[in-house]
Amino acid sequence: MLRWALVLVICASSGVPSWAQVTPAEGSTGADDTPTFKVGVTIFANYTYQQEPTILDVDGNEVNPSSFDITRAYINATGNINHFISYRVTPDIVRETSTGNVSNVDGSLVVRLKYAFGQFGFDDAWTKGSWARLGLQQTPYIDYAEQIYRYRFQGPIFVDAEKFMTSSDFGGSLHYNFPSNFGDVHVGIYDGDGYAKGDANDEKALQVRASLRPVPNGGIIKG
Numbered sequence: 001m002l003r004w005a006l007v008l009v010i011c012a013s014s015g016v017p018s019w020a021q022v023t024p025a026e027g028s029t030g031a032d033d034t035p036t037f038k039v040g041v042t043i044f045a046n047y048t049y050q051q052e053p054t055i056l057d058v059d060g061n062e063v064n065p066s067s068f069d070i071t072r073a074y075i076n077a078t079g080n081i082n083h084f085i086s087y088r089v090t091p092d093i094v095r096e097t098s099t100g101n102v103s104n105v106d107g108s109l110v111v112r113l114k115y116a117f118g119q120f121g122f123d124d125a126w127t128k129g130s131w132a133r134l135g136l137q138q139t140p141y142i143d144y145a146e147q148i149y150r151y152r153f154q155g156p157i158f159v160d161a162e163k164f165m166t167s168s169d170f171g172g173s174l175h176y177n178f179p180s181n182f183g184d185v186h187v188g189i190y191d192g193d194g195y196a197k198g199d200a201n202d203e204k205a206l207q208v209r210a211s212l213r214p215v216p217n218g219g220i221i222k223g
Contacts, residue, residue, distance in 0.1 A: 011040065011043075012040060013039065013041070014038065014040070015038025015079070033082040035080060036080055038076075039077050041074065041075055041076070042074040044070065044071045044072040044073065045069070045071075046068075046069055047067070047069075048066065049064060050065040050066065051064060069095075070093070071155075072092070073093040074090050074114065075090065075093075076088065076090050084120060086118070086119045088115050088119070089113075090113075090116070091112065091113055093109050093110070095107065095108075095109060112195075113136060114195055115137060115138070115195075116135050117134060117135030118134055118135055119131050119132070119133045120133075126176060126177075127178070127179055130175060131174075133172065135170070136170050136195055137171070137173060138167065138168055139190065140173070140188060140207050140209035141165060141207070141209045142157060142159065144211070166193075166194030166195065167195075169193070169205070170199065171204070172188060172189055173188025173190075174186070174188070180216060182212065182213055183211045183212040184210070184211055185208070185209070185210040185211075186208070186210075187206075188207050188208075189204050189205070190204065192204060192205030
């Protein structure tokens with residue numbers, strides 16, 4: 001099968017501060033505890049043309065299938081209550097392909113929850129970028145790899161596309177950045193069935209990812 005696809009990724013966001021900022025004591029510089037709220041969207045739109053094989057349309061004509069589509073769309077609601085507590089809620093819009101007896105929505109774009117978690121920052125106690133999360137959240141490996149894989153817009157990375165791992169799951173996790181940017185470690189306990197399913201048993205999945213940067217500030221070999 002030979003297909004050609006033109007992919008367009010559209011990202012936009014906006015946000016406004018809300019409520020009042022806590023004023024630090026005189027003579028000191030305190031953390032910014034201004035509550036904020038932001039809403040953003042990410043849209044993956046494409047046009048696909050199938051060169052081979054051809055198909056027969058309803059009139060019996062041999063044609064090359066082609067279609068416009070929205071493969072993924074995210075609505076991101078993020079914010080923080082103070083410099084310690086933040087949150088994210090992200091509905092995921094996906095194509096419905098197995099609806100059973102509900103034939104009137106077969107093939108429709110439906111909304112499901114992809115992320116919904118609270119995050120507790122440990123910048124004050126540990127290193128900057130260290131935190132704990134509770135709720136429906138990114139799993140350690142896939143989110144990390146997608147930040148590096150520059151062609152993410154073309155589709156999920158291999159372990160996600162082949163269902164070896166899931167990109168989001170219900171659970172709790174802890175992330176710690178090594179000092180001086182030498183790497184990080186992310187460990188979490190999850191239901192194990194992923195964000196698209198409910199937990200079917202009493203078993204849980206432990207996931208750990210550790211990364212090391214031997215030369216984080218080494219000139220041309222930085223990182």
